[in-house]
Amino acid sequence: MKRIVQLFVLVLVLAAVPALLPPYYVTLLNYIGISALVAVGLVLLTGVGGLTSFGQAAFVGVGAYTTAVLTTSTSLPGWIAWAGASPWLALVAGLVITGLIALLLGSLTLKLSGHYLPLGTIAWGISLYFLFGTLDFLGAQSGISGLPPITIGSFSFDEGGEIYYLIWAFVLAAVVTTHNLLDSREGRAIRALKGGVVMAEAMGVDTSRSRIVIFVIAALHACAAGWLYAHMQRLVNPSPFGLHHGIEYLFMAVVGGAGYVWGAVIGAGLVTLLNQWLQDWLPRLFGHAGNFEIIVFGLLLLLILHRAREGMWPALLRLFRVKAEPKVVVEGAAALPRRTLPARGEVILEVKDVTRRFGGLVANKDMNFSMKAGEILALIGPNGAGKSTMFNQISGVDTPTSGEIVFAGQVVTGRDSREIARLGMSRSFQHVRLLPKMSVLENVAIGTHLRGSGGVFPSAWRMERPEEERLLAEAARQIRRVGLEAHMHDEAGSLALGQQRIIEIARALAADPSLLLLDEPAAGLRFKEKEALAELLKKLKAEGVAILLVEHDMDFVMGLVDRIVVMEFGQKIAEGLPEEIQQDERVLAAYLGGVE
Ligand code: ADP
Ligand code: MG
Numbered sequence: 001m002k003r004i005v006q007l008f009v010l011v012l013v014l015a016a017v018p019a020l021l022p023p024y025y026v027t028l029l030n031y032i033g034i035s036a037l038v039a040v041g042l043v044l045l046t047g048v049g050g051l052t053s054f055g056q057a058a059f060v061g062v063g064a065y066t067t068a069v070l071t072t073s074t075s076l077p078g079w080i081a082w083a084g085a086s087p088w089l090a091l092v093a094g095l096v097i098t099g100l101i102a103l104l105l106g107s108l109t110l111k112l113s114g115h116y117l118p119l120g121t122i123a124w125g126i127s128l129y130f131l132f133g134t135l136d137f138l139g140a141q142s143g144i145s146g147l148p149p150i151t152i153g154s155f156s157f158d159e160g161g162e163i164y165y166l167i168w169a170f171v172l173a174a175v176v177t178t179h180n181l182l183d184s185r186e187g188r189a190i191r192a193l194k195g196g197v198v199m200a201e202a203m204g205v206d207t208s209r210s211r212i213v214i215f216v217i218a219a220l221h222a223c224a225a226g227w228l229y230a231h232m233q234r235l236v237n238p239s240p241f242g243l244h245h246g247i248e249y250l251f252m253a254v255v256g257g258a259g260y261v262w263g264a265v266i267g268a269g270l271v272t273l274l275n276q277w278l279q280d281w282l283p284r285l286f287g288h289a290g291n292f293e294i295i296v297f298g299l300l301l302l303l304i305l306h307r308a309r310e311g312m313w314p315a316l317l318r319l320f321r322v323k324a325e326p327k328v329v330v331e332g333a334a335a336l337p338r339r340t341l342p343a344r345g346e347v348i349l350e351v352k353d354v355t356r357r358f359g360g361l362v363a364n365k366d367m368n369f370s371m372k373a374g375e376i377l378a379l380i381g382p383n384g385a386g387k388s389t390m391f392n393q394i395s396g397v398d399t400p401t402s403g404e405i406v407f408a409g410q411v412v413t414g415r416d417s418r419e420i421a422r423l424g425m426s427r428s429f430q431h432v433r434l435l436p437k438m439s440v441l442e443n444v445a446i447g448t449h450l451r452g453s454g455g456v457f458p459s460a461w462r463m464e465r466p467e468e469e470r471l472l473a474e475a476a477r478q479i480r481r482v483g484l485e486a487h488m489h490d491e492a493g494s495l496a497l498g499q500q501r502i503i504e505i506a507r508a509l510a511a512d513p514s515l516l517l518l519d520e521p522a523a524g525l526r527f528k529e530k531e532a533l534a535e536l537l538k539k540l541k542a543e544g545v546a547i548l549l550v551e552h553d554m555d556f557v558m559g560l561v562d563r564i565v566v567m568e569f570g571q572k573i574a575e576g577l578p579e580e581i582q583q584d585e586r587v588l589a590a591y592l593g594g595v596e
Contacts, residue, residue: 002325007176014168018161027160030232032265032272033167037225039252039264040174041218046250047258048182049214050194051110052118054246055125059098059219061132061241063226066094068144068236069137087150091227095220102219106212125246133238143237150231163232170228171265174221177460178261181217184459184468185452188442190214192435199433202395203511204421204450213456222249244294248275251301257311266312271297326489327441333466333473336451339424339512341544342408344374348515348546349394354403356389356570363389365570367403373514376537376547378557381567382590387550388430390567391519394548395427396420408514422450426513428504430520430550436493440484440503443492445475447510478506483532498524502533509540516540518549522556534560558582566590 018026038056046052067090070076070083083093109120133141149158150166157163181187189210192200197207230236248271256267278293286292308315316322342348349371356364363386371377379387392398394405396417405413408423426447434443448471454464479488482502487495492503501521508516522530530553537547537560551557557564557578564581566574568590574581581587 036268041221055121058128059222063223257313263313424514427517
């Protein structure tokens with residue numbers, strides 16, 4: 001509600017601007033709006049998704065040139081002639097073309113890791129720029145002029161003070177939809193890209209798809225900006241679409257606060273104004289003309305990356321003590337459908353002759369064991385015995401060198417962890433993998449990913465709210481179940497390590513698993529917390545969930561589990577009931593050897 005009021009006030013202020021400010025400032029605001037549109041795309045791509053692109057200016061160019069060619073050419077071939085009838089149709093054509101180019105470039109460059117991705121974006125940014133300046137039908141260096149104004153009905157946006165409204169309507173729509181998108185099932189998957197890929201895949205998120213999605217969305221924003229730009233100027237030429245503008249857009253997103261949607265608007269404003277100001281003053285200072293502002297920008301960027309990594313927006317929020325409102329959990333939301341668990345006693349997991357070598361090191365050797373539905377099995381053994389390696393292979397994070405793993409009746413060896421998650425396996429990690437800046441609720445909600453289907457478009461326009469309510473209600477239910485309701489809206493990273501482990505369990509449970517894999521769940525827990533955890537695991541077992549756990553705390557294990565598999569140096573050295581294992585000579589030697 002508060003948000004709607006704020007937006008309304010903002011719309012009123014924006015609407016009043018052309019009447020209040022001189023035309024010079026309206027023009028400046030038009031440029032700021034167009035840049036902000038590009039920068040909003042970069043917030044999603046770079047700030048949130050962690051993928052750096054220097055090439056956005058080229059997509060602006062694609063949008064500008066597409067509409068320029070379509071709306072001015074008199075000799076369009078029949079199949080595309082329809083798109084020349086109105087700038088709006090040309091926008092549609094531009095978005096389609098940009099989408100296709102982005103899909104192609106994305107599938108080629110997004111696989112590149114580390115520094116190669118930014119280099120890749122520089123490469124195609126330069127290529128497209130030179131293409132604009134070379135192709136005859138794009139007017140080569142002199143470009144295309146005589147573009148018609150954009151019209152709606154009989155109204156034509158041909159003055160700066162008119163197109164202003166169109167530009168800022170686009171900016172507001174972009175800000176609101178991006179905000180909505182980030183605050184959704186799809187958005188949680190996108191936010192997991194930076195630092196949570198392994199975890200997200202284990203929760204069933206297709207992270208390569210998420211990457212392509214944000215890449216295409218960012219490109220479409222840039223295309224729309226190019227369309228507005230072209231019809232504002234009524235002419236296009238290659239110069240505004242070069243690499244240095246690509247760098248400037250990135251600079252805007254970073255200055256504003258790369259992870260924050262409003263940061264894009266602030267950044268675009270600051271950089272545009274500063275640019276204007278420096279272009280006026282630096283030549284006077286140095287006594288002759290030149291592109292000095294680029295050097296100053298470079299230095300400023302370095303300074304910001306050093307001093308205020310997060311950018312302006314979060315600093316402003318702190319200054320005015322604005323706090324994010326906690327998410328609303330709708331208690332009455334209908335429960336999500338549950339998975340039908342296999343009949344108690346049915347074999348759910350089989351590990352057959354699994355061997356895993358890391359170079360010369362054999363981390364797992366000829367491992368064999370199986371598990372039944374509704375059974376709790378502990379995998380124990382000294383440090384370095386190969387337990388986590390076993391876990392990673394079962395859950396698809398790692399692949400056995402040889403051997404086979406069968407889960408829920410299917411051979412899963414070599415499959416992606418997200419496919420295995422879909423079959424009903426869910427896990428926690430020995431070294432917690434949470435998104436520390438996200439709330440506990442949102443972290444756990446990532447676990448529900450496979451139980452929802454809300455895509456990009458419905459999320460951006462809030463058409464998936466009923467489903468989102470159900471997903472959040474489910475996440476909240478699991479948080480209550482593990483006893484962390486008091487921390488539901490806290491940042492996950494602010495909790496004690498033991499509690500973070502419990503969040504991981506809640507997240508795994510939110511996936512409604514038939515097999516739960518817990519790597520050292522009791523580590524760092526206090527006695528009472530361990531008792532509560534044991535109670536929870538017993539309850540899950542009673543429901544028919546199978547639980548495989550790695551644990552060092554023998555008191556915890558002995559009173560809880562049905563069977564134990566003991567590992568040493570990558571091999572199974574014993575298997576049996578807890579009381580049998582306690583008596584086993586080899587186990588005592590291997591396990592307690594160090595203690596005696
Ligand atoms: P545990 O969980 O029982 O303590 P791990 O499965 O983590 O043991 O490790 C078993 C052995 O495999 C250790 O010697 C470890 O150093 C090695 N290992 C585990 N993962 C890797 C890896 N990705 N690359 C190389 N060696 C590894
Ligand atoms: Mg381990």
